[in-house]
Amino acid sequence: MSKLTEGLTYHYLSAEEPPTREERIEACYAFGGSCSTLKTGMGKGCTKFNSRKFAQGGGCQLTLALGIVRTFQNVVVIIHGPLGCGSNNLGIAGYSKTSRILKQKKASDNIWLHTNLDENDVISGGLEKLREAVLYAEREYRPDAIVIGNSCTPGIIGDDIDGLLDELSGQVAAKIVPVHCEGFKSKFVATGYDSAYHGLLRKLVDPVKRYERTIPDEVADAAEKDIYSKTVNLLNVGSTSYGDEVELSRLLTALGLNVRVMPLYASIDEISRMGEAALNVSICATHDDYLIGHLKERFGTEYIIDTLPIGIKNTNQWLRAIAKFFKLEDEVEKLIAIETAQLKEALEPFKKTLQGKTVFVGGGETRIFTTAEFFQSLGMEVLGLKSHNFDRFAVPLIDDIDDPEAVVAVAPGQPAEELVILNRVRPDLYVGHTGAHTWVTKLGIPTIPLFGQSFNYMGYSGAFELARKAVKKLQNTTFARKISAHVPLPFRPAWYESNPFDNIKEAEA
Amino acid sequence: MATFIERAKSTCALGGAIVTLTSLPKTIPIVHASGGCSTMLSGTFSQASGYKGTGYCGGHMTPTSNIVEKNIVFGGEERLEEQIAHTIKVIDGDLYFVVTGCQVEIIGDDAVGIARRFKGGKEPVLAANTPGFAGNAFKGYELVLSTLAAEFIEYKAVKDERTVNILGVMPGQDVFCRGNIREIKRLLNQLGLKVNTFFGDGETIEKIRHYGDASLTLVFSEKYGLETAKVFEEKHHIPYLCVDLPIGETRTDAFLQKVGERLGISPPAIAALIAEEKAYYYSYLERFLDIYGDIDLQRYAIVSADLNYAFPLISFLADDLGWVPHLVVINDQLDDLAKKKYELKFNQLSSEAKPKVVFEQHAGQLLKHIRESWPHNKNEKYYNALSPAFLVGSSLEASTAQKIGAAFLPVSFPVTNRAVLDRGYTGYKGGLTLAEDLISALVSNR
Numbered sequence: 001m002s003k004l005t006e007g008l009t010y011h012y013l014s015a016e017e018p019p020t021r022e023e024r025i026e027a028c029y030a031f032g033g034s035c036s037t038l039k040t041g042m043g044k045g046c047t048k049f050n051s052r053k054f055a056q057g058g059g060c061q062l063t064l065a066l067g068i069v070r071t072f073q074n075v076v077v078i079i080h081g082p083l084g085c086g087s088n089n090l091g092i093a094g095y096s097k098t099s100r101i102l103k104q105k106k107a108s109d110n111i112w113l114h115t116n117l118d119e120n121d122v123i124s125g126g127l128e129k130l131r132e133a134v135l136y137a138e139r140e141y142r143p144d145a146i147v148i149g150n151s152c153t154p155g156i157i158g159d160d161i162d163g164l165l166d167e168l169s170g171q172v173a174a175k176i177v178p179v180h181c182e183g184f185k186s187k188f189v190a191t192g193y194d195s196a197y198h199g200l201l202r203k204l205v206d207p208v209k210r211y212e213r214t215i216p217d218e219v220a221d222a223a224e225k226d227i228y229s230k231t232v233n234l235l236n237v238g239s240t241s242y243g244d245e246v247e248l249s250r251l252l253t254a255l256g257l258n259v260r261v262m263p264l265y266a267s268i269d270e271i272s273r274m275g276e277a278a279l280n281v282s283i284c285a286t287h288d289d290y291l292i293g294h295l296k297e298r299f300g301t302e303y304i305i306d307t308l309p310i311g312i313k314n315t316n317q318w319l320r321a322i323a324k325f326f327k328l329e330d331e332v333e334k335l336i337a338i339e340t341a342q343l344k345e346a347l348e349p350f351k352k353t354l355q356g357k358t359v360f361v362g363g364g365e366t367r368i369f370t371t372a373e374f375f376q377s378l379g380m381e382v383l384g385l386k387s388h389n390f391d392r393f394a395v396p397l398i399d400d401i402d403d404p405e406a407v408v409a410v411a412p413g414q415p416a417e418e419l420v421i422l423n424r425v426r427p428d429l430y431v432g433h434t435g436a437h438t439w440v441t442k443l444g445i446p447t448i449p450l451f452g453q454s455f456n457y458m459g460y461s462g463a464f465e466l467a468r469k470a471v472k473k474l475q476n477t478t479f480a481r482k483i484s485a486h487v488p489l490p491f492r493p494a495w496y497e498s499n500p501f502d503n504i505k506e507a508e509a
Numbered sequence: 510m511a512t513f514i515e516r517a518k519s520t521c522a523l524g525g526a527i528v529t530l531t532s533l534p535k536t537i538p539i540v541h542a543s544g545g546c547s548t549m550l551s552g553t554f555s556q557a558s559g560y561k562g563t564g565y566c567g568g569h570m571t572p573t574s575n576i577v578e579k580n581i582v583f584g585g586e587e588r589l590e591e592q593i594a595h596t597i598k599v600i601d602g603d604l605y606f607v608v609t610g611c612q613v614e615i616i617g618d619d620a621v622g623i624a625r626r627f628k629g630g631k632e633p634v635l636a637a638n639t640p641g642f643a644g645n646a647f648k649g650y651e652l653v654l655s656t657l658a659a660e661f662i663e664y665k666a667v668k669d670e671r672t673v674n675i676l677g678v679m680p681g682q683d684v685f686c687r688g689n690i691r692e693i694k695r696l697l698n699q700l701g702l703k704v705n706t707f708f709g710d711g712e713t714i715e716k717i718r719h720y721g722d723a724s725l726t727l728v729f730s731e732k733y734g735l736e737t738a739k740v741f742e743e744k745h746h747i748p749y750l751c752v753d754l755p756i757g758e759t760r761t762d763a764f765l766q767k768v769g770e771r772l773g774i775s776p777p778a779i780a781a782l783i784a785e786e787k788a789y790y791y792s793y794l795e796r797f798l799d800i801y802g803d804i805d806l807q808r809y810a811i812v813s814a815d816l817n818y819a820f821p822l823i824s825f826l827a828d829d830l831g832w833v834p835h836l837v838v839i840n841d842q843l844d845d846l847a848k849k850k851y852e853l854k855f856n857q858l859s860s861e862a863k864p865k866v867v868f869e870q871h872a873g874q875l876l877k878h879i880r881e882s883w884p885h886n887k888n889e890k891y892y893n894a895l896s897p898a899f900l901v902g903s904s905l906e907a908s909t910a911q912k913i914g915a916a917f918l919p920v921s922f923p924v925t926n927r928a929v930l931d932r933g934y935t936g937y938k939g940g941l942t943l944a945e946d947l948i949s950a951l952v953s954n955r
Binding site: 052053054055056057058059060061062063078081082083084085086087088089090091092093094095109111112113114115116117118119121122129130132133136140151152153156157183184185186187189412413414415416435436438439488490491492494495503 | 511512513514515516517518519520521522523524537540543544545546547548549550551552553555556557562563565566568569570571572573574575576577578581591592595596598599600601602610611612615616640641642643644645646873904905907908922923925926
């Protein structure tokens with residue numbers, strides 16, 4: 001159990017689709033203020049229904065759901081929709097392959113199909129195409145699983161995909177996994193994680209069958225029990241690099257634990273055995289509370305859902321929470337003492353450059369606070385944060401920011417409000433999510449990525465890497481200045497003078 | 510009827526509409542759809558088209574009504590009106606253009622009607638119905654440009670005999686769009702023509718407004734751009750001519766002659782331009798002769814591309830580089846008549862061998878087609894292999910090239926393992942660039 005999930009329930013698996021995050025978790029989508037006002041705002045719960053007069057591109061839960069399921073080994077993904085839904089697969093295919101190579105998995109291609117719904121299908125339904133697509137996937141690729149992502153169009157016209165897929169699951173060897181991730185259903189793209197995990201929990205995680213040994217062997221039984229008692233599932237997410245996984249596994253292994261990294265990039269067989277662990281460990285609450293909550297309901301597996309292990313403070317906190325579960329409090333203090341001593345010494349030269357510099361961090365929710373806290377610990381001043389959404393999982397992190405008046409903007413994507421703030425506060429460095437760098441660079445502010453497939457940012461080695469990257473960026477800030485002098489942003493001059501948060505329409509409480 | 514497609518090399522109509530709008534000069538798309546559509550669709554091209562980026566107001570910057578379930582139930586028209594009004598306030602554009610997604614089309618929002626309420630304002634506001642289910646990205650390109658042709662471009666009774674509009678070279682879907690347009694324009698300028706390009710260097714919305722004075726539309730495709738060309742024909746009385754993308758010497762010669770003839774340009778003037786450009790072309794191509802001969806750089810050529818690129822690419826490989834045209838797989842949907850017409854093009858190839866031509870929408874089937882095109886090795890002592898081979902396709906074909914041991918260059922969309930800025934493959938200069946890229950792929954390990 002964890003404070004973060006207090007009061008949340010995990011009993012949704014009998015339904016075809018999960019509830020949205022709007023329904024399940026108090027969450028905020030549009031907010032502008034400071035760390036201190038965000039805390040009060042969340043307390044009142046009145047920010048949930050805020051919206052915008054001028055809105056910009058955000059995210060689609062289908063994209064996030066596919067981001068999870070496409071990583072599984074030997075799967076075919078079918079997008080039940082027109083050709084546009086999930087077409088970013090075209091841009092991501094090479095990235096996925098590189099990730100597989102980096103993570104020492106088989107360098108296979110992503111395989112995906114579109115049912116390619118057209119005007120006729122909108123009228124008469126697209127189930128026949130879905131049937132053909134499933135049979136094609138089975139025939140051509142013999143996958144371990146076929147995952148179907150349902151898009152807005154069949155969601156609105158009411159295609160009964162579950163009925164068809166139940167029927168087909170008797171005809172193909174692959175496990176068939178429907179994922180309901182219709183984009184219009186939720187403003188909170190993180191709902192897409194729940195959709196993907198809902199499908200995974202319903203169709204891929206099987207209770208493991210136990211057989212009696214033919215020849216009884218008490219020692220082997222005891223050894224097996226011993227291993228299980230120390231096995232943790234380290235739940236990776238789309239933004240954890242192989243370096244992150246190696247570093248976090250190294251730390252847990254040092255405590256004598258047996259670490260399995262999953263479910264991303266895992267095989268269907270590995271996923272089916274998710275229930276065989278003593279503890280599920282979350283790296284990012286935003287991603288996987290739904291998954292581990294239900295694993296607890298189903299298998300009784302305890303979980304740790306605490307902080308995101310970036311920076312010294314949060315890595316220590318994360319490790320202590322896990323160690324406490326295994327009653328390894330003394331051991332973890334020894335580990336932390338050794339690691340932090342070595343790291344702090346290594347960080348000293350970087351501090352000289354970073355001391356007194358200002359930073360602004362934009363991105364998901366938990367990662368931005370932990371990353372900001374780390375740069376603050378190196379002597380940087382945190383001028384503000386921009387969070388794609390904000391909910392209970394990040395509330396405890398607000399206090400990590402020293403300046404209660406640091407700006408906080410909550411907006412999924414939607415750079416207009418943030419850029420006005422950035423133009424005013426002019427940080428020395430911006431740390432941001434993919435999709436943000438173009439705009440911030442055009443403003444003349446140097447940026448580094450908040451995450452990346454080849455960067456290790458988590459754990460102690462990650463802290464070193466993050467500091468190293470910031471220092472490298474500050475060794476030459478010419479590029480952003482040059483770009484900003486020659487490439488315009490699309491705003492009218494009056495927008496820069498306005499209060500950008502006037503754009504947010506407060507819902508009546 | 511359309512079928513399902515494995516790894517379609519395109520996106521939906523809305524995606525095509527958005528990339529078209531963000532590639533027009535200072536044009537602001539306003540996407541009436543769910544919040545994710547604009548970013549994800551814009552992202553498809555900003556990454557998969559040689560990292561072309563989001564442009565002036567694409568990606569997360571794209572204004573969108575961001576409709577949610579409530580709007581699906583009660584309608585999203587009010588939300589759209591609010592979004593248009595605020596977009597004009599916040600974003601500095603020369604043209605605002607509303608495009609729509611599946612959700613709002615299914616529920617029947619009248620986006621075009623809402624946009625019309627902004628008529629008469631300082632900034633032009635247009636709209637088109639572009640739901641994803643209307644077709645692939647080219648459909649969105651057509652819907653946007655044909656709306657411009659029908660509703661924005663002014664009718665001119667007097668045409669300029671020396672002005673042409675060009676269509677069919679689509680931003681994003683043609684990874685080398687701007688570079689390709691640049692060289693086509695340069696060549697036509699040499700013939701004394703003024704060229705309206707929509708997306709090329711130096712265009713403005715004000716210039717586009719006056720495209721109605723052209724006397725001919727050139728469509729660089731057998732299919733894409735035709736709908737818009739027909740609108741130009743009906744509304745502006747501008748006829749059109751379909752031409753192949755002129756990649757390299759052979760195709761550019763044919764292109765200049767065809768266009769010159771149609772516009773009544775004097776044959777000596779055309780011959781003089783061709784002669785001058787050819788002299789330039791061969792003075793550079795000549796540099797390869799040593800390495801080409803020394804290590805035998807003639808290859809069996811396999812092309813997997815869309816309709817616009819398939820024939821011009823194999824023609825370049827066969828007619829300009831002297832490679833053996835072996836197999837052309839066209840990832841496009843055509844009716845039987847159009848297929849037949851397209852197949853006949855390959856008779857123009859000057860090579861002794863002619864390629865096998867296959868129409869195949871499933872990108873994953875390429876390997877199967879290659880295997881079917883050549884006798885299997887039945888463990889013979891003397892096996893005549895399909896080697897050395899070169900595959901020109903998209904980045905989706907990288908692993909197929911590896912499996913058959915072929916060298917590889919991605920040219921056709923999607924391209925994610927190359928970064929493209931102003932590179933183009935059209936004209937004589939583009940042919941040299943393509944030759945450089947192909948030969949570089951063959952010597953890159955030296």
